[in-house]
């Protein structure tokens with residue numbers, strides 16, 4: 046088992062990564078302080094893993110709430126339903142929410158935990174690769190609105206993250222690949238040695254080699270944990286974790302959250318950010334090519350499969366949370382491992398790349 050520590054004064058927590066961690070419940074059960082537990086999951090994951098998880102809840106008062114599957118269900122309405130389920134459970138302030146699922150369940154359940162009685166504990170049990178390497182770590186919780194991705198939410202850190210890699214056995218291939226995009230992102234932002242390691246091990250990763258996979262998950266989580274510990278609420282450096290996301294989120298929203306997966310949007314968005322960096326003279330074409338090649342080897346898309354009007358995408362990008370005073374702030378790069386926050390990029394340059 047690998048353990049990654051997220052160092053946040055008084056709110057430190059561990060990310061445990063390895064096989065058998067749901068069944069081996071002593072560690073995570075010890076993080077539950079009170080008597081009430083609400084497990085939030087969805088209609089696909091619960092039949093597979095809810096029974097194994099709830100074996101660890103014997104002696105507690107627990108119930109579960111299942112949302113329908115998919116990004117379109119990451120809504121305010123479902124947060125309200127989770128809060129009502131907490132009310133029915135009689136959850137007191139020492140209650141704990143357990144998020145059992147991918148990033149959709151984790152973001153939504155975490156947001157509900159942040160709201161119930163102004164904030165109760167929650168534990169992340171990520172069941173997708175993407176959730177293990179990204180969404181379960183760092184405390185960004187929230188939901189989508191028709192106007193844009195994650196526009197409502199809160200920073201609320203989990204008490205623990207239980208990444209049981211055995212559950213990846215049932216994860217569909219397209220979802221697995223989407224998770225790889227967020228691993229590549231971490232390396233592309235700030236760790237050129239990790240990027241080179243991913244190039245060396247791309248075939249093993251694509252084939253789900255267990256040893257390589259656990260190392261990749263742990264390296265990405267360690268990188269993210271460091272950024273989060275230095276800048277929990279995104280006053281500066283943390284914005285770099287958004288590489289590819291301004292473009293990617295616009296594509297997700299334009300497709301009504303059902304056309305492309307988040308990780309696919311990130312993969313395409315990173316390539317667009319690399320092209321824009323090239324256009325602005327910040328980075329070399331060789332770096333764009335290396336990034337594109339790695340994503341392709343991992344089976345990820347690097348261009349949108351359907352055309353959206355560039356002007357519509359730019360409009361969606363204007364509602365991104367990184368923007369200030371009406372000015373677009375983008376994450377671009379100087380090359381592999383060197384991302385930067387850039388303000389004031391001209392619309393014409395963004396439109397040219399989107400076209």
Ligand SMILES: NC(=O)c1ccc[n+]([C@@H]2O[C@H](COP(=O)([O-])OP(=O)(O)OC[C@H]3O[C@@H](n4cnc5c(N)ncnc54)[C@H](O)[C@@H]3O)[C@@H](O)[C@H]2O)c1
Pocket residue numbers: 087089090093114115116119146147148149150152172173174175176179180181182183184185186194195212213214215216217220223227306307308
């Ligand atoms: N909070 C953050 O920092 C952060 C970071 C990255 C992404 N996100 C968010 O995460 C979401 C994407 O998460 P995701 O990619 O996990 O998508 P997801 O939660 O929709 O899960 C993907 C699919 O896999 C299924 N699934 C999950 N685990 C499974 C398993 N073990 N076996 C079989 N099927 C399984 C789900 O039911 C779903 O159909 C987006 O909403 C994105 O905005 C948040």
Ligand SMILES: O=C(O)C(=O)C[C@@H](O)[C@H](O)[C@H](O)COP(=O)(O)O
Pocket residue numbers: 179182183185194195227283284286287290366
């Ligand atoms: O943890 C972060 O910070 C990230 O930006 C991680 C992203 O991969 C993730 O998709 C996040 O939800 C995006 O956040 P947002 O603030 O752009 O909504």
Ligand SMILES: [Zn+2]
Pocket residue numbers: 179227290307311
């Ligand atoms: Zn993301």
